Amino acid sequence: MSEVKKIATRESYGNALVELGKEHDNLVVLDADLAAATKTGIFKKAFPDRHIDCGIAEGNMMGIAAGLATTGMVPFASTFAMFAAGRAFEQIRNSIGYPHLNVKIGATHAGISVGEDGATHQCNEDIALMRTIPGMTIISPADDVEARAAVKAAYELEGPVYMRFGRLAVPVINDTPEYKFEIGKGVTLRDGKDVTIVATGLCVSYALEAAELLADDGVDARVNNIHTIKPIDEELLITAAKETGKVVTVEEHSIIGGLGGAVCEVLSEKCPVPVKRIGVNDTYGESGPALRLIEKYGLDGRGIYESVKSFL
Numbered sequence: 001m002s003e004v005k006k007i008a009t010r011e012s013y014g015n016a017l018v019e020l021g022k023e024h025d026n027l028v029v030l031d032a033d034l035a036a037a038t039k040t041g042i043f044k045k046a047f048p049d050r051h052i053d054c055g056i057a058e059g060n061m062m063g064i065a066a067g068l069a070t071t072g073m074v075p076f077a078s079t080f081a082m083f084a085a086g087r088a089f090e091q092i093r094n095s096i097g098y099p100h101l102n103v104k105i106g107a108t109h110a111g112i113s114v115g116e117d118g119a120t121h122q123c124n125e126d127i128a129l130m131r132t133i134p135g136m137t138i139i140s141p142a143d144d145v146e147a148r149a150a151v152k153a154a155y156e157l158e159g160p161v162y163m164r165f166g167r168l169a170v171p172v173i174n175d176t177p178e179y180k181f182e183i184g185k186g187v188t189l190r191d192g193k194d195v196t197i198v199a200t201g202l203c204v205s206y207a208l209e210a211a212e213l214l215a216d217d218g219v220d221a222r223v224n225n226i227h228t229i230k231p232i233d234e235e236l237l238i239t240a241a242k243e244t245g246k247v248v249t250v251e252e253h254s255i256i257g258g259l260g261g262a263v264c265e266v267l268s269e270k271c272p273v274p275v276k277r278i279g280v281n282d283t284y285g286e287s288g289p290a291l292r293l294i295e296k297y298g299l300d301g302r303g304i305y306e307s308v309k310s311f312l
Helices: 009-023 041-047 058-069 081-087 089-097 112-117 126-131 143-156 203-216 232-246 259-270 289-294 301-311
Strands: 006-008 025-029 051-053 074-081 104-108 137-139 161-164 170-172 188-189 195-199 220-227 229-230 247-254 275-280
Touching: 009 025, 009 143, 009 203, 025 058, 051 089, 058 074, 058 081, 058 089, 058 126, 074 081, 074 143, 074 170, 081 089, 081 104, 081 275, 089 143, 104 143, 104 275, 126 229, 126 247, 126 259, 143 161, 143 301, 170 232, 188 203, 195 203, 195 232, 195 259, 195 301, 203 220, 203 247, 203 301, 220 232, 220 259, 229 259, 232 247, 232 259, 247 259, 247 301, 275 301
Parallel strands: 025 051, 025 074, 074 104, 104 161, 137 161, 195 220, 195 247, 247 275
Antiparallel strands: 006 170, 137 229, 188 220
């Protein structure tokens, strides 16, 4: 069997910006002195006149992006998730969200898979923060195919968008002819009748691994990929809850306020079923190899499998 192709979604972000830049002259990319890491340096090489390095001043970068949006440009403001959602939250809320400006935020290096950079750079709170901003669309792509599609969809959508990308190379799982990306719509990757696993970001591929392990135990697990966390696909969630009766959420994010919170909010109001949230359990991350951290925090295929088995 050939080895599965792996690409970091931050790479997908940089490549997608170049493709969009060829088609749209009004696309401009901003970065906060991290172009090599966020991969916007790929865009800078292709379109140096449309790349602005704002320096280590993320709040100022968001203000510049807001100003550019008022002139008809479509700015993609790029930095690590910790510095976008965390350091620049007030500017995003007041300068971009409040006037509902057409700014796209490319947040890379999210979650514990940032690895050796440690707890200060492992942002496990960004989805929760961005969900509180009225009118903010939040997209957390699972692989290269989805990340590229997300960048294109973000450009085409009027209004602020927060896109979450990772540092770690992840398997390409959506390279199928029938795959279709649509903001606000989830994807069913595997049908099942015993339990629904709802995953986002890099955890989607691990959820599929867990489903295969569960199948060996006679458990038929459905796997849903929720790439758009806000607005979330309520219809898909309700259908899955009705058909399987139990739901497990998996995310490389705090279990507080992220995908698990969003799913619980929908189901508690519209289709109450038992829900198990798998993620970072109200703790900080730590320094270490990304794959070891994913395993330690129970987000790999084996960890998800064991959590689901215990839940069932």
